[in-house]
Amino acid sequence: MTALTLAPATVAARAANAFPRPRVGRLTRRLGVAVAALAAALAPAVPAMAQSVAITNARVVTLSDAGTLANATVVIEGRRITAVGANVSIPRDATVIDAGGGWVTPGLFAPAGRLGTVEVGAVDGTRDDQVSGEAAGFSAAFKVSYGVNPRATAIPVSRTEGVTRAAVTPVPGDSLFGGQAALIHLRPAADAVFKDSVAMVVSLGEAGARRTGGSRGAAMGALIRALQAADTIGPLDLTQRWDGPIPRADAEALAPVVRGEIPLMVQVHRASDITQTLKLIERFERLRLILHGAAEGWMVADRIVRAGVPVILDPTANLPASFDRLGATQRNAARLIEAGVTVAFVPAGSDSHLPHLIRQSAGNAVANGVAWEEAFKAISLNPARIYGVERELGALDRGKLADVVVWDGDPLEVRTNPTHVFIEGVATPMTSRQMKLHARYSDLDGAPPFAYRRPE
Template sequence: MRTLAALLLAAAIASPAAAETILINNGRIVTNGAGGVIENGDVLIVDGRISAVGANIAAPRGARVVEAGGRFVTPGAFAAMSEVGLSEISGSGAPNDADIEGDLISAAADAGNAFNPNVTAIPVTRIEGVTRAAIAPTASGSIFDGRGALVSMSGSSDSVFRDRAFMVVELGETGAGRTGGSRAALWPAFEAALRDAREYPNRYRSGQGGALLNEIDAAALQPFARGQGFFLVHLESAADIRRLIRFKRDNPSLKFVIHGGAEAWQVADELARANIPVIVDPLANLPDRFERLSARLDNAVLLNQAGVRIAIAPAPGTVDAHQARLVLQLAGNAVANGLPWDVAFAAVTRGPAEIFGASNLGRLERSFLADVVIWDGDPLQVTSAPTAVFIEGVEQSLTSRQTQLRDRYNPRNRRH
């Protein structure tokens, strides 16, 4: 009987309900758009999308009314870089689909194919107000880590809503270490890989082969080498970032987003002119390696002041499968170091959505997908938590493995 009950509870957690018409009434609505913040506002959700946002919206017949009671109502958070869904238990010897060893596959690695919507980290992440994430693998045998995907935290079988969304490439110290230990070899290797991809399949069918890539990786890299997707580049130092800016100037069809950018503040104006966004970690302030010697806590502040598009996420090397939920805490730290609240919140909602091309997410505006969170306090405060989470208009369970264990072993719940 206990086994049956546990199975039924697990099914309830994993199986979303159907979308319905919902009016969220009397909230502090953070639209993330032209509407700004609407006090005592309402959000109407119809068929999984935002139908109306404003004050005194009448509930349609049959709509369910959810009282916000003046609390924050916001778009769901978007974890701009994570490995959530790629590993169940890190560091335990259990399978970890985020790590790719050897040199058989690198650029062709596909995070979307490995994503598991049933891992326990999904509900743990969701109940913290994170409804979407960008995920990517990490390779060790090449400068290319593989193709990332965009995923929902709904736990449904169709959670991957965009696969092969970007290509991760190492063009800093890590990349240099994979090409003989020198940046002098790194950039020629990157350019050779792009040529291999652009000339696929002709040079492979002719028997010539690639200068750097095998046929599988060349095929995977080709769309990105032709400007049909963007490269997520792991870079930290100002010198490396300037090299990327020059490369983009010489190759205007290619698209780049920097992940890391510890010294990006030193070249903020140049990044703004080059229109290269930066996914930054507001806690990366220690010179733990040479490419981060000038890291500082107000990096995001200075980038924003220069007009650089930013998102907030853990720095390269600190991304894992279990901490995507902490992205809002990182944004709160950015506020503590001078970033305006609305900019910091946008950097974990609208900013990632726009950077990754998910233009129907990140705002509470008409026709946007209804990823909506109601909070019991300021969403950037660690003491706040969601009281309701909706993904595409479907209210999600606020139960996770952690809450189950909490309730099971809470002395107050024990029968005497």
């Protein structure tokens, strides 16, 4: 077996060495380096091979029936976890990583956001997170997965902060429906999507009312008519004209929602709007719901529990940002979890570039009454449960995919950093564009990079 310990300083050193400075006067060599770098940037991402790894001397947060284990070992063979415990056999060919008493957890799972679909928010040409239903002729049929860029600069930023999976949720444009969400992994690869059409996004409440003439009643009525049309749609018959209240493509996309095959993710905040949303289950018996936002969810926690509906929320939201959120409080998450609701956390701020801040949100939730393990479930196991992938992800247990993060301390403390991130057993690069830029320009007293030297 091979011993390996990778300290944060080593990671920083590798980042600092990412941009070697070319020698002046070696034009041919510089051109060769430039061409090689360009070819590497344009070449398809080749996935690294999984290997046998044993992470020893760790505080292991399993989120399984085993609980949290002291001085334990996690064994990875290929893509999966093969052993977790204090006295486990380590394969002879395994690379051994001594955690040095640090923490080992499942990879973080961002439950909603636009990671990989927005490069520059102010530049429309770099945004693939929404569609104009009027211009496209459909909205519910929109699949955000087609626009996910696995090379988006924001992905390595979140990966180096411990995020291994994320749900990409489209934003409603000029229609109630945003479209169909997808799940992505953050491993370097040519395609990041590993599960498509995991939820149908729709906006109600104040935002939905704006899209349907200014009335909440109109928004709910439009949603009900759309679901009814989907419930009655039959096989495509080109000899007959479609006269439904929504485009046929949207009705076909909504049919699996009505059948309960895909959950309806409803963006809603006000308690009364949540109550009306939950009533949809009475009308459409197979309908599955996810509440996204739910700033006033604590007011109707008992109804949410009885309906068996999970909630995705920002646990730090405590300001009346709109009349939908007059009851916002940082105790929202604690009250919902105490009532028995399955809760997952999103970060405050940008959901396209900062999904890694979910662990800071989880830490704030702990400060406001959420138990530590429940807070960590909200950024790992619970998102996996919400999207039906908990058999493979969200916990450290034998047989699960090896999304594993090694930390140098408590992961819910903002000063803690990951030292190793494994996604499906593959050790991922601990660098990002920001790290490389920092390494390039942090030495202001030294010689500047070649391109920034003044001609003599």
